[in-house]
Amino acid sequence: MAETQSVKAAWPLYLTAAVIAAVVAGAISSLFSGGSLAALGIPDPGPATTFGLPALRATAWILAALAVGSFLFTAFLLPPRQVGEDLNGARLTVDGVIAARTGGWALLSVALIALTMIPLVLSDVSGTPLPQVIFSPSAWSTALSQVADAKVWLGVAAIAAITGCAALAASAWWAQVALLIGAIATILPLGLTGHSAAGGAHDIGTNSYLWHLVSMLVWVGGLMALLAHGRRLGPHMGSAVRRYSAVALFSYLAMVVSGVINASIRVRPEDLFAYNYGLVLVVKTVGLIALGVIGYVYRRRIIDRLDDNPLAFRRLATAEIALMAVITGLAATLGRTPPPPPRVTDLTEMQLKMGYNLTAPLSATNWLTQWRPELLYSVIALLLAGYYLHLVRRVEGWSASRTAWWLAGCATVVVTLCSGIGMHMPASYSAHMVAHMSLSMVAPVFLVLGAPLTLIKAAYPAGEFNPRLWAESFERSRFLRVLTWPPISLAQFAFFFYVLYVSIPLYELMISEHAGHVIMNGVFLVSGYFYFWELIGPDHIASRATAKVRLAWLWVSMPIHLFMGVYLMQLGVVMGEEFYSSLKLPWQPDLLADQKAGGGIAWASGSFPLVIVFGQLFYLWWREDREETRALDQRADDTDDEEWRRYNEMLEQYSGHGGGRA
Template identity: 70%
Template sequence: MTETRTRTVAPAWPLYLAAAVVAAVIAGAVAQSFSGGSLAALGIPDPGPATTFGLPALRGAAWILMSLATGSFLLAAFLVPPRMTGEDLNGARLTVDGHLAARTGAHASAGVALIGLAMIPLVLSDVSGQPLRTVFFEAAAWSQALDQVADARVWLIVAVLAAAVAGFAYAASSWWSQVAAFLGSICVVMPLALTGHSASGGAHDFGTNSLIWHLVAMLLWVGGLMALTAHAMRRGPHLPEATRRYSRIALFAIAVMAVSGVVNALIRVRLADLTQYSYGNVLILKTVGIVVLGFIGFVHRERTIPRLEAEPQAFRRLAAVEVTIMAAVAGLAVTLGRTPPPPPLDPNLTRMQVQMGYNLDGPLTWGNWLTQWRPELLFSVIAVLLAVYYVHLARRVDGWQASRTAWWLAGCALVVVTLCSGLGMHMPASYSAHMTVHMILSMGVPVLLVLGAPLTLVRAAYPAGEFNPRLWAESFQRSSFVRWISHPAVSTIQFLVLFYVLYVVEPLYDLMISEHAGHVIMNAVFLLSGYFYFWELIGPDEIVGRASAKVRLAWLWISMPFHLFMGVYLMQLGAVMGEEFYRSLELPWHPDLLRVQKDGGGIAWAAGSFPLVIVFGELFRQWLKEDRAETAESDRRAEESDDEEWRRYNEMLARFEGH
């Protein structure tokens, strides 16, 4: 069916162009004003304005395009409903407005990919002092940049990811494709979030994790408003509902940006240095811009949103001003990555602080497991937020089982205790601690979380028949992805293969443990892989076509020996995995690395037994429940069959008596 709508629309591309130009000009101009001192301090020749102005300008434009891509996919996936062809969103196609937003996201992603490629010679020109014209057209210079300059490799990864998102978005037009593109657009920014000032020096674990929060919040806030403003300029439908939903996202995003920005600044800048260095001055200007944006957002919530249907032009005007200020703040944020920060808070960093972000005084013991604490600002914060959201929803559902709430909260608490206690602190420095964390995140936490039945709770907490989280959850549970990932063979294989790949492929293991980004990726893999595995095995949430409890129990018996065999393999391994990295930490207690690795193998072999007690118990309970249901159904059919046979027997006797 073709949609037709008579409406006077204003093109949105001038808004996008203006935002990109504002961000680029401010980023380039501010960075240019500081470039002389920076280059002199580093002893690098001036490569010329094409680099000193062009590099930060392109970075500013790239951030606007990244935000526009994320916001456009956010609009198409979660702010405006698609055309539904059934009872859920599986098979739903985008409306005209959703398609326009999706195409905008694809264009923006393609622009990010092009900028990412252009940044390769630019960063080489920047660090070498060679004019851009001498390196841009030389293939050898590009090769040199990728071989010797870490930032060039980072931008190549960004370009590849952005190109993949763009290509996928151009080819797809279903609702699920926009959800995938939205997640992909967030992944595009991750290489940049894991590098720069925040990823180096002391407390870089705090710096990197807080920067991830900061940048993702910026994508949602800036990009969401740009996409929503464009939707308003097109006079698109569902604007009041979309605006109210975005308003909640924006409120959360600005809170996250404020908190994460403060954390990121405090680990690098003394308050007394804020006005003494250019870095502090830029930081102050950025903070002022965020405060102004927060005030405009408050005006939106209090004045324009309640009158949106009557005065849509007021929203469009205020939103356009807000987008312009956002672009200016984004331009200032870009210059922070190129402005030399003040002297470090601690100039005498140990090898441990350089590699991990903090010091350890001794090996992991039962005592310091619970007495040493260091906040983990990514997964632990996510766990706390999920716990709060779960409790909020549970209060809205009459009769929700307290046992399910207890399981969920226990899983969230286990994440926090594991990653913030002495165990989490020792994870980067000790193979055995790393294995313990892995086993908890992949086998302990998921078992507890799946028993909380979160999707069932979401479905019960929101009304039916609306475009809301209930419909999203129902559509996810009935999707082809869930049917595929929940197949016992697929679920088991992904759980085992990821485990073996991360530990048996030694170069991959060495790379993962030596970078903070590697720890983030591994923790995410452990949690997601384990969750899908145990969700299929014992989760109370509905899974269409799920195998019977007997079949799932058989798959568990088949898979566990393969999982436990890894522990035996590690206990017998004579070579130390990650030896170069572990020795580079210069741990003061000089551990026996091979002994620690064998201890880790023993933990892998034995630790899985504890959650399996819960898993086997739950599977047997489900087996008995299914058996009782089958017995009751069989008795019912037998009774119906007996009644039918008795009726036929009486009819036969009556016929004989009639003769």
């Protein structure tokens, strides 16, 4: 019995998963390479490229998943060394440090692979044998200047190297949350390129692929981290697996739904067995179904017996990870396998650049009649609305007004991005400005008034390693105190606004790619949320300024949009003119007039949310003044007006001395 319960090293598990994924990806890609190269009209670069490129890509995905899973484990599955009322300053346990170092080394390995991929992609697209590319002095500069995928891999290498080095030095709990975000960001550039980012409907294809890729990283990596912890016979295994089980279920469903959406854009049902791309999709789907069955069995039969029989989890999880590695290898081949012919071959410039066609300019009547699903932030908003309502059911007497505010904020995000406003956002400066103002000044105001962290604290028990403790620790964190300090809060809100519209080349770069719109929308929402949270949010912020001071800062910040609006209305140069003209919109808009209209929107759009903000601040000021008066009255009652009597005695003494001098 002692032998079966002995501690086992985890590195053979990682190595096995990487080798399985690499062999599957390399072998299948080599098998299909002849047809793929012929379809693309590229000479055969040799087995080092045809096998090595997909094999290294699959290995990078496995390592990235290991990093994501390791930081997910240290941040949210395994409690740190001391768990009290606050996690700020909490240090990782020995098992947590091991997992964090594993994530760091995994990311540094991803960085090395990413650098190796730069000459590999040049060899692949040019048909030049890899040795000639590697030993060519100009290969790297040629790849980075002419091959888009090479630039993407360079970005992956940079993010992975920075995050990996930080992980090797960090041992605090809060650092693991940041490292988890960094590990996910490492692989996101790959999600914004490839087949999903090209052709018609690429906006839906890219967003669904992002869901698919991130869900895969969390699902595969989380299980690898848990199995490694089990091989070390680490503590808290039962609670960690139960938390992961909920995350895994969501990740699995997200993978299936996003995969179906993405495949439906690329492949007709009749093409599934007619092309190699479709065959790989079918095999991958069968593997996902098998994994779903395994997960169900694991959930129903093993999770409740983990504390008594941890070896059962080891055996099942090992088999599951092996199958996950096979599916990862299959997924890696799709990026290099040509898909079937597109559903629509005669694509317009709008479809190539935006993913869809527009037939009429945005108006007051058609913005609610034109709808197109936005599968990233609008889906997140719907999920947050559902989670909020789930928590409301657990909290007795929760404010209906706060619920209404939160749902209004989520609805604002959905309507802004899915209605005619979101559809016209890439094609029109004025529509872009409407969306910007809605995402940065309307939705955040509604969301912060929903007090989500207060709801989380009320919905979960105290004294446990759970979302309540995470929320309380975040509210007390130094990061939040710095970010919500009024000068910095105002500076970050103004910075993102001005840097985008003052720098014309930056604006043109951001609007010309779908990735730019993804980044901009995220920045608008997050920046606006923190700014208005500091001003009017009911959620607690340590050492927050009084309502009177916050009202003064609001007066200081008011001219920001006024100045920018006036600047845009007077600007004689059309921002993004080349891109907007290339869309060839059928109504041939006056770009300069549209830009001036956008400036007017920026100038006037702050009025509506500022009415709510001013009203809330005046109410908070009145309430603080009333509480201060009540406290003074109570003190006077408790001391029998002692301060008032001393004040009167002082006046009498002063009057007596004055009379004597006279």
